[in-house]
Each structure stands twice: as C-alpha cells, then as structure tokens.
Amino acid sequence: MPSEELRLCGLDAKQVFGETMALIAGRDELLSVVVSDYGRRLNLDEMREILPQAFVQVGIAEQSQVEVAAALANEGFHVLAPSYATFITSRVLDQVRVMLGMMESPVVLVGLSAGCESASLGASHMALEDLACMRTIPGMTVVCPADNVELSSILQELAANPRPAYVRISQYETDACIHARGQHTEIGKAEVLRDTPDAEVALLATGPLTSEALRAATKLTREGVRVRVVEFATIKPLDTNALDALAGMRLAVTVEDHCINGGFGSSVAEYLSERDDSPRVLRLGMPDVYLAADTPAKTLARAGLDANGIASATLARLGR
Amino acid sequence: MPVSWHCHGSVRGRALAATASEITQSGRADGVARIGAGLSSTELALRAIDIRRQVIEFAHAHPDTPFHLGGSLSCAEIMAVLLGTIMHTGAGDVPWEERDRLVLSKGHASLALWPALLQAGLLSKEDFDRGMFGPEAVIGKQPRRDTSRGIELSGGSLGMGLGYAAGLALAARRKNLPSRIYCVMGDGECDEGSVWEAASFAGHNRLGSLMVIIDANGLQLDGPTSQVLDSGPLTGKFAAFGFDVQQVDGHDVAALANVLTTRSDRPLVVVAHTVKGKGLSFAENDVKWHDRCLDEDGYSRAVAELEAARKEVLDRAE
CATH class of the missing domain: 3.40.50.970 (Thiamin diphosphate (ThDP)-binding fold, Pyr/PP domains)
Structure with a gap:
C-alpha cells in the first residue's frame, strides 16, 4: 500500500x-x-x-x-x-x-x-x-x-x-513527491531539502520545478559542487532568515516557472542586493517574451529549466 | 473563527425560521411598519438639504481641492431616504448581523455618504473632526471599508460595487438573514463591464434582497452620458438581466421611499432620474462641476440657495 x-x-x-x-x-x-x-x-x-x-x-x-x-x-x-x-x-x-x-x-x-x-x-x-x-x-x-x-x-x-x-498551482509530472513523508509546510517558512557541509551554491526553488532543482543538485554534486537546495513554497512573505543563512556562499540560483522578471528570483535578488555578505545571484526562469505554443516539457527545456539546464547554467556561472 | 448569525427577537425569529426564498418573497415582516413609522417626507427632504449643505461645507473647508460635487449633490435624496427611513442600519434595535448593508459603488459621491451616515448615527462628529486626509482620517474623497461605521466598500474604482453587493446578498441568503443590500451606482458607472457580469449573477440567482439605485444624473467626466457611451434604456437592460425595474424622480423622497419598499423574489433596479449638481443653480447639469473647487463666491451662493430650498420645503409643509 x-x-x-x-x-x-x-x-x-x-x-x-x-x-x-x-x-x-x-x-x-x-x-x-x-x-x-x-x-x-x-x-x-x-x-x-x-x-x-x-x-x-x-x-x-x-x-x-x-x-x-x-x-x-x-x-x-x-x-x-x-x-x-x-x-x-x-x-x-x-x-x-x-x-x-x-x-x-x-x-x-x-x-x-x-x-x-x-x-x-x-x-x-x-x-x-x-x-x-x-x-x-x-x-x-x-x-x-x-x-x-x-x-x-x-x-x-x-x-x-x-x-x-x-x-x-502548476504541475508537470504526476509523480513529483518531495514531501513523501508528509512534512507540513508552514506558510512563510522556507525548507532546506538538501544540504552539504560548507555549501557554496544554493539552489532556491519554488513550485514544481523544485523537483528539477533537486535533480540538478545531484548532477552538481557529481561535478564536485557543494550544494544546498532550499524550497520556498511561500514567496510572500519571503523567508528572509533562510536568505540570511546564505551569507558567505558563492552563488544563489533561483528556479521558477515564471517570467525572469518580477517573480520569485526578483524577490530574492531584491533582498540579497541590499546585504553586504550576500552570494551572487543567478535567476533562472521563463524569458521576458510571449512564447509560442508547445508542450510544457519542451517549453521548460527551451528556457533551460530542466535539471540539465539548471545544472549547466550553474556551472557556467561558477566558471567551471 | 465561529461566526454567529442566529436571530434575536420574536418577530425576526419567526422570519428567520422561514426558508431563504420565503424571506425574499415576503420581505421583512416589519418592513412596511418601520417605513410608516420613519421620517416624514418633509423631514427627509430637509435631511437631503442638510446633506447638500455638508457637501459644500467639505468643499469650502478645502478650497484648493476639487471635490466630486456634481455626483454627490445628485444623490442627496437617495442617501437621505436610504439611511433616514428605508434601511435597518443596526444602530437601533436591529441586531448588527441583521443590519441592512449599503454599498456605495460610486464612491466618488462619498461627500453625500458622510452626512447621511452622521444623520443615521453611524458616523460621529469626532469622525468628521479627524479631517479628510492622512492616516487618521475616517472620511475622505473615497470611502474606505469600515463596517462598524456602515461603510461596506472601499470606493474609487468604479464598477465593483454591484458584484460585491450581490455577494453580500448571497451571504445573507446562505445565513438566512433578513438583511437587504442596497447598492448605489452611477449611470456613467454602468459603462463598466463588471457591472454587467454582476447584474448577470444577481439576476440568475434571483437575489431578491438586492436593491440597486442608479443615480442617473446623465453626466460623466467627459460629458453627457448619452454622448460619451449611450447607456440606452438602463431599465430595459436590467430587465433583460432578470431584475425588476422601476423609474422615479430621484429628488422626490416620497417616490423613492415608496419604490424601495417593494418586495420581490428578483433583484430590483431603481433608475432614479436626478440632476447633477442639484441644488446649486450654477452647477446643475454642468459637466464642469463633476469635480471642481468651490470658491468663496460659489460657496456664498450655494449657502443662500440651500437656505432658500429649506424655506421652500418648510413652507410647503405648512
């Protein structure tokens, strides 16, 4: 069962x-x-x-x-x-x-x-x-x-x-189960889904692409990158404690199935840009254009929002 | 958060025991008596003049601020009748939850709402003394929702009141409340498409507790409504959406009070034909007075004309 x-x-x-x-x-x-x-x-x-x-x-x-x-x-x-x-x-x-x-x-x-x-x-x-x-x-x-x-x-x-x-609500696969053990999300609280000692890169994800971020983290780990994955189920109010905890890290990568402008990544960048010890920010999301009709999978892949795209964009930003 | 909406009082208790449809068909059991025991036509006409006087006092107190005088002056009788005799405001022996709700959809006419709420005891002189601007203000150029003071809707963005009022009527039906919902709109406001989304909903659901009064003053910001975007026969339009429709002289308090006592299982629209700027001869039917500053000369003339109007009402009553 x-x-x-x-x-x-x-x-x-x-x-x-x-x-x-x-x-x-x-x-x-x-x-x-x-x-x-x-x-x-x-x-x-x-x-x-x-x-x-x-x-x-x-x-x-x-x-x-x-x-x-x-x-x-x-x-x-x-x-x-x-x-x-x-x-x-x-x-x-x-x-x-x-x-x-x-x-x-x-x-x-x-x-x-x-x-x-x-x-x-x-x-x-x-x-x-x-x-x-x-x-x-x-x-x-x-x-x-x-x-x-x-x-x-x-x-x-x-x-x-x-x-x-x-x-x-958006859904791209019907087997995504990040909360299989039934964790109850507290509204306003981000959740660290995966961590590495001395993590240098944080993948910050919201919505269904959190699954892709987790897969990307696996790929990055294989490449020797020390990764933390944080899920932000709540975008507003933003969990700034979870962002403060990124102090000293090299890079924060935001992942969302929303336009690159004005959404979750913007929200994170706005906060981190006003702090001295913030990591650099890489925002991954949909481009600032109205897109042609296609399947969700192809549309996401074209925007670089599948696991491969997230991992390679992260590595490129790290200069690896 | 438990919400209590149980009835109080024997008459209301019986009414509340009826089904929602029985209530909407028969109306409130004590409705007619209450209206009979309310203010006389003379008193209501005087209240309307008091409302107009306060409208110009607001403008006089802020000589550099243009106020929506035309559309506030046109609905003075509507406000006086609703809050003076028609509505169970909750200020008397009617339990608060069972009060009637007033949704001023044309929030631009708030200058007429404030004195009417003051007359009804829902606003206080202290509320007025807090001024019209800044964080401490209760009243202003547009209403801000404050149900404890009888202000149901935050105004300013036209075309939202009817949908909100329809929602209140649906809530009253579901809670089995005898409350009626009154919604005051402008004829120019009926340009907004959202009005017709809401009309469709209210008609389809036969929201008989919903009473809409259209302050049909025939003018909007850019000119005569018939030229800007002819709303055609509003009565025919609302009838097609499932409303009962009535037309009255919107400055005849007795006619307004009379038509607002009708009860039906369908929502009601009263097209109240009014004069924009009513009571100020120099402002009547003049689009420039949609919103404008009132100078000292204009104020003096307005005071004199309203005093003459008051005397006329009193003379007629004798």
Whole structure:
C-alpha cells in the first residue's frame, strides 16, 4: 500500500484540489468555493454532495468572481476562488487590489495551470506574470506548492485561517513527491531539502520545478559542487532568515516557472542586493517574451529549466 | 473563527425560521411598519438639504481641492431616504448581523455618504473632526471599508460595487438573514463591464434582497452620458438581466421611499432620474462641476440657495 502522500502525489493537482475541498466541507460549513466556469475539472462533486451551498458559480466572469468571493469572505465564509492562473490574477488585478489589498478581504485566490502547464494553448494561457502581479499587492500571501502533499496542506491551512492569498498551482509530472513523508509546510517558512557541509551554491526553488532543482543538485554534486537546495513554497512573505543563512556562499540560483522578471528570483535578488555578505545571484526562469505554443516539457527545456539546464547554467556561472 | 448569525427577537425569529426564498418573497415582516413609522417626507427632504449643505461645507473647508460635487449633490435624496427611513442600519434595535448593508459603488459621491451616515448615527462628529486626509482620517474623497461605521466598500474604482453587493446578498441568503443590500451606482458607472457580469449573477440567482439605485444624473467626466457611451434604456437592460425595474424622480423622497419598499423574489433596479449638481443653480447639469473647487463666491451662493430650498420645503409643509 502506498502512503497517502504518495497517492496524492500521483494525482492530477486539480483532483487533489477537489478532494481537499471535500475534506474541508466535511468539517467546515463555512467553506465556499466560487468558480468561474472551471468547476467541473476541479472534481467538486463530492464537496457539493457534502455541502451543496459551498459551491458558487459565477460563469466566465472573473471580475464578478473576485467581488462575490470578497463579499462572502467578509461575511465570515471561508472562501476559495479558483480559475486559470492568468485570469484570476492579471485579468482581475484591480479587483484584487481593491478587494483583497485595500479591503483586506480574506479570499484565497487559486491559480490553476500556472506557469507553462497550459503551454499548448499558447501565450494567452501561460501564467508567467501572475507572481509579479500578486506579490506587489500589500498584505497578500503568495504560495507556490511544490507537490500535491504541500498543495493539500496549504489549502487546508488557508481555508481554516483565511487571509488575502494567492495559491499558484502548476504541475508537470504526476509523480513529483518531495514531501513523501508528509512534512507540513508552514506558510512563510522556507525548507532546506538538501544540504552539504560548507555549501557554496544554493539552489532556491519554488513550485514544481523544485523537483528539477533537486535533480540538478545531484548532477552538481557529481561535478564536485557543494550544494544546498532550499524550497520556498511561500514567496510572500519571503523567508528572509533562510536568505540570511546564505551569507558567505558563492552563488544563489533561483528556479521558477515564471517570467525572469518580477517573480520569485526578483524577490530574492531584491533582498540579497541590499546585504553586504550576500552570494551572487543567478535567476533562472521563463524569458521576458510571449512564447509560442508547445508542450510544457519542451517549453521548460527551451528556457533551460530542466535539471540539465539548471545544472549547466550553474556551472557556467561558477566558471567551471 | 465561529461566526454567529442566529436571530434575536420574536418577530425576526419567526422570519428567520422561514426558508431563504420565503424571506425574499415576503420581505421583512416589519418592513412596511418601520417605513410608516420613519421620517416624514418633509423631514427627509430637509435631511437631503442638510446633506447638500455638508457637501459644500467639505468643499469650502478645502478650497484648493476639487471635490466630486456634481455626483454627490445628485444623490442627496437617495442617501437621505436610504439611511433616514428605508434601511435597518443596526444602530437601533436591529441586531448588527441583521443590519441592512449599503454599498456605495460610486464612491466618488462619498461627500453625500458622510452626512447621511452622521444623520443615521453611524458616523460621529469626532469622525468628521479627524479631517479628510492622512492616516487618521475616517472620511475622505473615497470611502474606505469600515463596517462598524456602515461603510461596506472601499470606493474609487468604479464598477465593483454591484458584484460585491450581490455577494453580500448571497451571504445573507446562505445565513438566512433578513438583511437587504442596497447598492448605489452611477449611470456613467454602468459603462463598466463588471457591472454587467454582476447584474448577470444577481439576476440568475434571483437575489431578491438586492436593491440597486442608479443615480442617473446623465453626466460623466467627459460629458453627457448619452454622448460619451449611450447607456440606452438602463431599465430595459436590467430587465433583460432578470431584475425588476422601476423609474422615479430621484429628488422626490416620497417616490423613492415608496419604490424601495417593494418586495420581490428578483433583484430590483431603481433608475432614479436626478440632476447633477442639484441644488446649486450654477452647477446643475454642468459637466464642469463633476469635480471642481468651490470658491468663496460659489460657496456664498450655494449657502443662500440651500437656505432658500429649506424655506421652500418648510413652507410647503405648512
């Protein structure tokens, strides 16, 4: 029998979202999931059986989705609002500014098919600016789970203690299981996944590419590089203690399936650039262009975001 | 965090025991009596004049700041009627959770909201004394959400109030509350696409506790609404979205109060035909007064005209 963690990690993240909502519905009658015609694929039938009134459909209307979600949240409901990542962030940025930012409505926005998960649909469906948009909103919590164990844990935590938040879901393989032993991610805390005494290079990863960073670390170790891998599930608030702990190291490499500008790597660079003893920073991410449609794997590889790309970019920066 | 929304009081207790749809169909059991026992038409008309007077006092106190005078003056009767007689504000014997909610979607008209909330006892003179700018201010050119003072929405970005109000109506239905949700929008604001996303949602869900009042003053920043982007017959548009629709003279307090007591299982839109800049002869129907500084001469004329209007209301009442 595989563990519950391994079972979760073997599923599509959207299935995990639905399972988690059903789990929450069984113990929290305040749960509300406000969808914009993206409910069927989220496997919400079980939740709807347990708590029919939790399901709110607004149609293909994300502005209305955020407004309705905010009102429900401010009236005491525990509200999640999932949609395609690009539509629930950049498309409704002003609603998010007003409703979640200024009004501090405790809505959990959930961005689906983020990064280049939907790369086959082309640039319109790739969410490569969503982190940049969300992390500039004051008071927002921005989270990018690396696997389904973490996703489920974070959704449960945010539903129990709602706050203005954005959970970014992207998935490129259904066997990634970094948290197979069921570690529960604490929001706001980075996690050292692998370390070496006197580590000289830190791979700082967020989201599903954390798996690639771990594979890259294996390659780098073979090359004699002393590597630490740190997962930042939370991008905002940024765990600056984990960054302070890099003092004296040679290089920090950030890895994300988001545009090179404005996302996780930028966030790390902003912090480290203001400290005297920081390592140099290499930001790896998607290029600053709108990309042609392709498979996610090819799109990531072209951007140098597979294990080989991460390892070779790191070695090049080290001059090896 | 447990949220309590259990009923208090016997009449409300019975109403709350009914299903949500029964409540939306029958309306609040004590609604009509309350309105009958509320302020008279004369008192409401005087309150509207007091609101206009305070609007120009704000402008007079900040002579170098352009204020949205036109659209604040046009909705004075709407504010006076809502907060003076229609709404259960939670300030009286109505439990706070069961209060009616007012969503001022056209936040630019906040200058009319502040005196109406003061009249209703939700704002205090001390709140006014904290000024309109800076971190200590409670009131300002745009509302900031502060439900304890009856301010449900942070304003300034148009077109968001109706969706928020629809969400409040849905929450009230789910909590089985008798609360009604009042949303004040501008006719120019109806240019925003988000208004129609929200209208679609409210109509589809038959949110009968939602009462929308459109301050149809016919002007927006760039000119007459009919020329900027003709909104056409708003009544027909909202009817097509599943609303009951009514039209009234938005400066007739009795007509406003009357239409806002109607109850239905569908959301209501009241298109209140108003005059932008109402009460100041030199500002009426003049797009320049959308937002403008009020100089000393303008202030003196405004004071004199509003005093004359007050006298006229009192004379008519005798």
